[in-house]
Amino acid sequence: MKLLIQNGRVICPETGHDAVADVLIEDGRIAGVGPGLSTSGAEVIDAAGLVVAPGFIDIHVHLREPGFEHAETIETGAQAAAAGGFTTVCCMPNTNPVNDSVTVTKYIVETARRKAAINVFPIGAITKGSNGEELASIGSMIAAGAVAISDDGKPVMNARVIRRAMETARALDIPVIEHCEDLNLSAGGDMHECDDSVRLGLRGIPSASEDVMVARDIILAELTGVRYHVAHISTKNAVAMVAYAKQRGLRVTAEATQHHIALDTGHMKPYDSAYKMKPPLRCEHDVKAVVDGVVSGAIDCLATDHAPHAGDDKMQEFERCPFGIIGLETALGVSLEVLVHSGLISLPRLIALYTSEPARVIGWKNELARGALKPGYVGDVTVFHPEYPWVYDVKNSLSKSSNTPFSGRTFQGGPILTIVGGQVVWRADGF
Amino acid sequence: MPKGLLGIEGIERDEIEQILERARAFQPHGGQTFAKVNTCTGRLVVNMFFENSTRTRSSFEIAAKRLGADTLSITASGSSVSKGESLVDTINTLVAMRPSAIVMRHAASGAPHFLSRHLTTPIVNAGDGTHEHPTQALLDARTILDRCGRLEGLRVAIIGDIAHSRVARSNIHLLAKFGVDLVLCGPPMLLPREMARVASGVTLEYDLRRAVKDADVIMMLRVQLERIHEPAMPAGEYFRFYGLRQEHMALARPDAIVMHPGPMNRGREISSEVADSQQSMILNQVENGVSVRMAVLERVLLQ
Ligand SMILES: [Zn+2]
Ligand SMILES: [Zn+2]
Numbered sequence: 026m027k028l029l030i031q032n033g034r035v036i037c038p039e040t041g042h043d044a045v046a047d048v049l050i051e052d053g054r055i056a057g058v059g060p061g062l063s064t065s066g067a068e069v070i071d072a073a074g075l076v077v078a079p080g081f082i083d084i085h086v087h088l089r090e091p092g093f094e095h096a097e098t099i100e101t102g103a104q105a106a107a108a109g110g111f112t113t114v115c116c117m118p119n120t121n122p123v124n125d126s127v128t129v130t131k132y133i134v135e136t137a138r139r140k141a142a143i144n145v146f147p148i149g150a151i152t153k154g155s156n157g158e159e160l161a162s163i164g165s166m167i168a169a170g171a172v173a174i175s176d177d178g179k180p181v182m183n184a185r186v187i188r189r190a191m192e193t194a195r196a197l198d199i200p201v202i203e204h205c206e207d208l209n210l211s212a213g214g215d216m217h218e219c220d221d222s223v224r225l226g227l228r229g230i231p232s233a234s235e236d237v238m239v240a241r242d243i244i245l246a247e248l249t250g251v252r253y254h255v256a257h258i259s260t261k262n263a264v265a266m267v268a269y270a271k272q273r274g275l276r277v278t279a280e281a282t283q284h285h286i287a288l289d290t291g292h293m294k295p296y297d298s299a300y301k302m303k304p305p306l307r308c309e310h311d312v313k314a315v316v317d318g319v320v321s322g323a324i325d326c327l328a329t330d331h332a333p334h335a336g337d338d339k340m341q342e343f344e345r346c347p348f349g350i351i352g353l354e355t356a357l358g359v360s361l362e363v364l365v366h367s368g369l370i371s372l373p374r375l376i377a378l379y380t381s382e383p384a385r386v387i388g389w390k391n392e393l394a395r396g397a398l399k400p401g402y403v404g405d406v407t408v409f410h411p412e413y414p415w416v417y418d419v420k421n422s423l424s425k426s427s428n429t430p431f432s433g434r435t436f437q438g439g440p441i442l443t444i445v446g447g448q449v450v451w452r453a454d455g456f
Numbered sequence: 457m458p459k460g461l462l463g464i465e466g467i468e469r470d471e472i473e474q475i476l477e478r479a480r481a482f483q484p485h486g487g488q489t490f491a492k493v494n495t496c497t498g499r500l501v502v503n504m505f506f507e508n509s510t511r512t513r514s515s516f517e518i519a520a521k522r523l524g525a526d527t528l529s530i531t532a533s534g535s536s537v538s539k540g541e542s543l544v545d546t547i548n549t550l551v552a553m554r555p556s557a558i559v560m561r562h563a564a565s566g567a568p569h570f571l572s573r574h575l576t577t578p579i580v581n582a583g584d585g586t587h588e589h590p591t592q593a594l595l596d597a598r599t600i601l602d603r604c605g606r607l608e609g610l611r612v613a614i615i616g617d618i619a620h621s622r623v624a625r626s627n628i629h630l631l632a633k634f635g636v637d638l639v640l641c642g643p644p645m646l647l648p649r650e651m652a653r654v655a656s657g658v659t660l661e662y663d664l665r666r667a668v669k670d671a672d673v674i675m676m677l678r679v680q681l682e683r684i685h686e687p688a689m690p691a692g693e694y695f696r697f698y699g700l701r702q703e704h705m706a707l708a709r710p711d712a713i714v715m716h717p718g719p720m721n722r723g724r725e726i727s728s729e730v731a732d733s734q735q736s737m738i739l740n741q742v743e744n745g746v747s748v749r750m751a752v753l754e755r756v757l758l759q
Binding site: 225 | 587
């Protein structure tokens, strides 16, 4: 089984490669990168004029299966991911039942193996039922294929419990991913606490609810020496604290979502649930700080926090509908617009934010090594056009849900081909 | 698309003036009742009250009937909303009845705004959560005009639970459009600093005596116990610091008036002495509620 991708602009941030070249995938692994590779016995794809990158990795998605299959399944979520150029996703454990045991972890791994077009790695819960009280079967879930732990959707409010989780994770050499929100400070809130929330009569979620948890966790990360990762960072103070922790040599990382770099409260259509998510869209100065953090490297990678909710659930009064938006299919378009076309970062740097950087956060090694076009690495490749204009119409989404504020938006550049283990799993119309 | 009335924030000053002017024509004279004008015969107004309010609902019903329109009132307990049907489904059912307008009261901020994106029937907001209550602000303005003859240049103090008050928000937007000097006063927990930036000419004051100093109008708000999710202060303490009493009236302008959107908690936010005084406009407000709602409904129904 050989696949040769010819004549594309091959960009691999990990190896520093950036030149027109061919990429050969053999038996599911990268076999070679270079000009004029032999076509003999290989299926050939012409990628002239396109960018050929390592397969994109999203370490923060919600696939809703088991338990909420009306909103998304592992199969449909993986299809949407493939359409967004992602070859690997890590799914959060807030399913029903919660992924807090080997049984659920194995169910996700098995279902993904049978039905998912791309690689799906489960993230195990930190605590049983994600209730924040008693540690889940962390070691067994990792042995069964989970790659990190998180109670995403909820924070671990009890500092002693998160300390014990960090000690466990440190011993297993996996990251702890925390959804940073002090529930007492954010209680009842529906949007960012600011002039707009007060004017609209909606209860606010103050920036402080994120800041105090990031501060607490960094202190405990120092105490335990764990690899600690901040999910969906959204405030100016949190970014500053992560930057400071890095400066001090702590193993602290963070991710930003496309919506937190592209939208602030001023973009919200009043009471439109497509703008309701956690953390909420923040003020302009927070968005600037998050973008600056991505540019400076204080923030390590980008993620979607793809959070599907079925139409009926989102079609409600703002203060009653659930938090979260989908994002797999728009991630590349949005981040090209905000970061690359604006001149803030280079194209190779953007690719790093979706490949080598998230791979480093999780720490994939040996036969799982991914995120680079290096011989021996998994044969996952994302081919995209960096500039062509297209309009995102959520009606054509491969996700089961359509909760997004980006529908109807025009992007410059997007995915063309998604290749997993040397197999084309998705291609753009007309290519 | 036909226009309803979702809030005061989004409408212009001249539109407000036209409504207030028309409302004056509907005011009853002497001991008479409201004139029946029958300008809206054959129109159907559906009152959807997802949150209980006999006062506001009756006021809208009387207003619609005085205009000659048919009315149908649905309250949450008697509707399918309580059976888990979504708001959109309920409204779709109603729209099939082809009403000319929907008057809507809802516990969620923005609920009428949400619906107006999915419906073409004009919606009159009769109070949405902690956001706006536009007809209350209009009737308050009518009441102030009746007594003071103008809005420009007045000093108006709004006192109480500002954070959770839709009455406060609508009044702030309306009065700011007329260049009123607005003072908001309440305990810090019920008066977020962001309120100062909701409209122009707004200042915050945490001391009741300073707030009512030289005021032409004092608007008291109800303490909304059902909306306060954490204990603010004991009732006695609240009255001590934020309850309006006769001694405060001496600090205001000699001809100052006192208003309250009701229902009042006597001895909690206002003393009976003040509530029943000559300066109290509380019953005038109720009466103006009908004439203002006639003006609003007529405007919506005849467009
Ligand atoms: Zn989260
Ligand atoms: Zn999430």
